[in-house]
Amino acid sequence: MNNYARPDFLVETDWVAAHLEDPQVRIVESDEDYLLYETGHIPGAVKIDWFTTLQHPVRRDFLSREDFEKLCSAQGIANDTTVVFYGDKNNWFACYAFWLFEYYGHRNLKIMNGGRAKWAAEGRPLVKEVPQYPSTHYHAQEPNEAIRAYRDEVMKHIRERRPLVDVRSPQEYSGELLHMPNYPQEGAQRGGHIPGAVNIPWSKAVREDGTFKPPEELRQLYESQGVRPDSEVIAYCRIGERSSHTWYVLKYLLGYSNVKNYDGSWTEWGNLVGAPIEKSVQ
């Protein structure tokens, strides 16, 4: 199918179409657009919303391990279920949900290449019926901190000159874009980027139809900027969703062994008192 480093973690739309009735497979839609699932979704797919479902209800953090277990159990996801994520915006939040499932130790995970847009463009069915599955007794693992970076680790990364990948747009990276006319950008008091970070926008990893570029192109994209397979890499964006996409590309499509997603991202760093910032524009 493809010659990515870990091809088992990526499936095409025809694979999904062939597994709609497979009881070992749970298809999950994760979108930025909160009501997109309600307009129609892949038959049998359940909805997991990044904001209302995957976040802690009070503090800035993810849902607890216990709540993750409840979520999976309620969606009929067992520990050995193969969970296939897809969504809007080139799978940003599909990758975000994938990353969080890995954080809590789920093993059988896949991304549907091209996401919701490709499925729809191929004229495949979208339905409004919300499926119900028998609940399970899901057991999550302790959080896997090897894939998550916190701000202190980012500071250390800066000092040790290890690779940081800013996957936002060049305008966000340069500090030019903090506000758009008439509407404040969410979150950050300051614009710019983390010192030493290279700018490789997430969008450079995908083709126009939203599918991932071939491995040789991806390899060139990252290695030409000094982000090498043997390095300890931290990716960040604004809130951690676009960097989940890059985390997935580096870890699963290119086989990088040590990649972390800094989910605090610019909404934390750009508000952090005293945090060093580089800007390309004044």
Added chain:
Amino acid sequence: MDRSEALELILDHYHNPRNHGEMEEADVTLQGGNPGCGDIVNLFLKFDGDRLVEITFTGTGCTISQAATSMLTETVQGYTLTEIENLDYRLIEELLSAELVKTRPKCSTLGLDTLKTAARQYQHSHR
């Protein structure tokens, strides 16, 4: 209206937006957007004195941002500048439900924020 009926109405506004389109004779036009998620609305307002007599919009983006703006345009026709200035997120909660506004506060209030800014622009230019 129960939850599913309310949801159907919102999705109907998304699929069949009311007051949709540009307005050549508008007194003020303004684009509002959220670069974080790509929601854009363009508002076109026509006033008679301090009263909003016509409002249309175009835009792209998520279901909530576009449906909320469509619903807003139906509600505020005929409002005065003062009435527009006094609007806040509670109107959007009435239109969409508090539950939905909580899920995506920025998207749901994009049209309202843009309307209030546009009305202020009109007011300043006609003092």
